[in-house]
Amino acid sequence: MMDPRTSAQDVMRCDLCEIAVVQMHCDTCLVNLCKACVGEHMVSDESKDHKVVKFQSRKSTPLYPGCTSHNKQQCTMYCDQCDIHVCTKCIASSQHLGHKLSEILQIAEGKKDKIIKEVTELRETIYPTYQDIASDVQNRMSQLKKEYGDLSTAITKHGEDWHREIDKLVKILKAEVDEMKNTQLQTLQKHLDEINKTMSDIKDEIYSVQMVTDTNDLSKLFSVPHSLINIYRNLPQKLEPILPKFIPGKIKEVSKFFGALSSSSLTLDKHGYSIKTTQKSPEAGSSPPVKQLLDEPETVTIINTEYIELYEVACLSDEEIWTSGGDNSMKLYSINQGSLLKSITTKSGKIPEDIAVTKSGDLVYTDYRDRTVNIVKNEKIEEVIRLQNWRPRGVCSTSSGDLLVTMYNDDNKQTKVVRYSGSTEKQTIQFDDKGQPLYLSGGYYRYITEKKNLDICVSEEVAGAIVVVNQAGKLRFRYTGHTPAPKNKPFSPRRITTDSQSHILTADYNNECVHVIDQDGQFLRYIECGLSDPRGLSIDTNDNLFVAQYGKRQVKKIKYLQ
Template identity: 70%
Template sequence: MDPRTSAQDVMRCDLCETAVVQMHCDTCLVNLCKACLGEHFSADLSKPHKIVDFKDRKSTPLYPACTTHIKERCKMFCKKCGIPVCISCLESNQHLGHELSKFLRVLDEKKDMILKERNELIDTIYPTYQDIASDVQNRMSQLEKEYGDLSTAITKHGEDWHREIDKLVKKLKAEVDKMKMKQLEALQKHLDEINKNISEIKNEIDSIDVAVDANDISRLFSVKPGMNKHKDLPEKFVASLPIFTPGKIQEELSNLFGALSSSSLTSDKHGYSMKTTQKSPEAGSSPPVKQLLDEPETVTTIDTGYGELYNVACLSEEIWTRGNGSTMKLFSINQGSLLKSITTKSGYEPFDIAVTKSGDLVYTDYYDRTVNIVNNEKIEVIRLQNFWVPKGVCSTSSGDFMVIMNYEHQSRIIRYSGSTEKQNFQTTASYFEYITENKNLDICVSDCKRKAVFVMNQTWKLRFRYTGHNPAPKIQPFSPLGITTDSQSHILTADINNDCVHIIDQDGQFLCYINCGLSYPWGLCTDTNDNLFVAQGGNKQVKKIKYLK
């Protein structure tokens, strides 16, 4: 191994390559031993060689060479011209009256700027791109799985068709065999009668031959030919076969079997947001900090007239409600009066409702497997593919809305912009019910079957799971349904088993219960003033509650 390059060896002089390095020329960036100093100086007398101890190497600033005066180094910087200048440049009066600065000061300012950019790259941009890459990778994995599920569904459908076709082929062949046997039996009976006649004719012929050969007049006169009765020939049976008319496979089969909708891959310029480790510039406009009231207060109660009440969604000074039946009702919050009603397009009972930032009502139709957008009473329908059924729906701060979809033991969350799908997330072994978006853009969902609230960040990574707090008001298992958030990033969820609402902070820490005489609380929403609206299944009333100071 070369001792000069071995990791176990000491640094050697760049000139003699044998002696241990002791000095360093900061001008030429060369490592030297003391014996080689003279040789290094004499090699280039045009330079002012700056020799320092090896441990202090690169401590001397390396000023840039002047482009005009080749042998000069620039120790000043002309701010007006934006270029480094040397002493000779200054003496030539080329920069007379210009603002000058020491190059080291300019260098420090440049270093500060570069270091700030470096810190931003390290703290913000690099981790953001890592998260985006992880998000894209997750989407690709999810896409692989979903396309696999789609192929499996098509294969299964094909197997079902094969079974039905086999049954149909078996049935048609059985009918063919039955028709064949019926016709063959009839023809066999006809053949038996013909053979009988043939036998009789042969017997008559034999009888005549015997009489003629005997030359016996008495026997001849005793012969009575039956030729006339055989002149009437038997009927001719002609079998008419059934005709098999096959369907036009190329034209009809694909329509009968099923079809694929077109796929799409859209981009959203504002789909990602920069990850930060400090407060954003908008922090100054953040809502003021509000404290929880020691005792929440019931402000008003609205009778809805439903047989069963499930959900509520806020719209300025009004609230939309939904209960049993196909009608959704809009009430005035202040007067409690019914303003208007809308019936679902399918006539089925909706599962959940939400109001977008633009004021559109969105409802999910579990039985019809559709998501519906109501704008001025005109309903735009999004029909779901395969076997997915929609559940909870919520509006988002960006003006989009998100929908939970379930199939067997899987849940999917899809973000829509209007009727266009923007983003989706799918998980197994879950059965999400209701959904909301927090102010920090976390996605919060309730899972009544697993008795938990799940909170995920924007890239769908699980942040935490909340499973209730003990002791609960009625000491019953936690059973979360409706879920909402407020301006303080609190997460509120209805606990139907304990007739209360849980309030937790954005990191999953329990804060308090809201009781207020609630009866079977189901759906929740908050308005812009952080008032809580609770849809109560027990008394079919919406209760408005003040819980923040």
């Protein structure tokens, strides 16, 4: 027979004999016992009031706290006024006379419920929030490393540009030196040639006169011109070459012109992090009422516009909507009357790419041709953001009052989402955890919205996808359409919006419908309602859907939630 102490154990053994199977439990000492050992345990410490129960009923006997004032007394009551547990002797004393007393088990149950709630909140709310914060910090660190790498690369490239320019400048200066040298040498050579010719003439004259003076023929002597030497006494001009001087710039001042780094710092975001909440949380008292999808969505009203081509719609209120189309104007319409209330012309005179309404009720629009994001306040246009080497596409106003802008680079090789507080860049979302681009490159239609849980949703027409990331920019999911589609054509998402239920809605231009998906990317239904060329979308405070129809130049108001 195998030794039960050393053999594999598949059941619990008695803590005293360590052989027999556990049948009983002492709630006072928290000891597991077999029936045979119960008596031995009861007499092992007679100072204790042993509560031995069946093993299945362990921990059923409450262990009352000992009284700090009266030795060996258990506290079964609780003094609410003094906020301490008390024994019967304490109650009999004058110390707690007239105080409200409660059973300690009742107080313990309340405390236990509170602890359970707090642990539940820690597990389901606070810990996941810290996970998101840790992910956010890690993403920021990864982004920081990349951006510092980009900074070093930019400095290196700038240095290479300077080297090229300096080499080019050295080449030009050396060419100028050679040209000046050759010009002066040619002038001096011509002067030398003239002197050599004169010297040859003098030699010839010397020889001729020498011949005359050596003869006795007087006629030849008188044939020599008077003052022959005077011709050569006028010496040639002296040419003194003046060399150019090279005046080098001060090397110590190179940094002044090359460029310099601004200071770096870490700042505290005044908005900070917020506790992650879900609709399941018992503490989420501000959660909106649950609304179910209607079996059949219905068209409530139609607003006709004056555009030749209608692009976008944005709800200002439950009575008014902003619109934009194929010209340089943004028009405000009354929903109930269908009348034009106001028209604003873009600052650049170009077509607005996207429009949105801020929390304060101001109109925002992007001008990708002018590279700007603008805000309309009291019918006056203020330029908020001007981009360099990038062009904006979609824009939305967040719950915190920030602006989220989709944009692409001039080389059509980069696409990103940038969060702005006013004109200050706060966050860039461009790559996933593996360093791969989150969004398809190129200047295609690309729109954006923020969900109730602060997820950021971007529609990509050419990619045929909705890309959803969390507040920290970490990819949550991609939605690539649903089959069968109403017209069996490829998914072509345009404008995107979200409602109080955290549904994501996007206009499918090809299939002439609106996709409704839940907050985790699961397809829920199509909204058709006779839509034609749907492009712009917006939701009012009552969860009514507004759809801008491109060709019909109409905005349809649709009810799709109960």
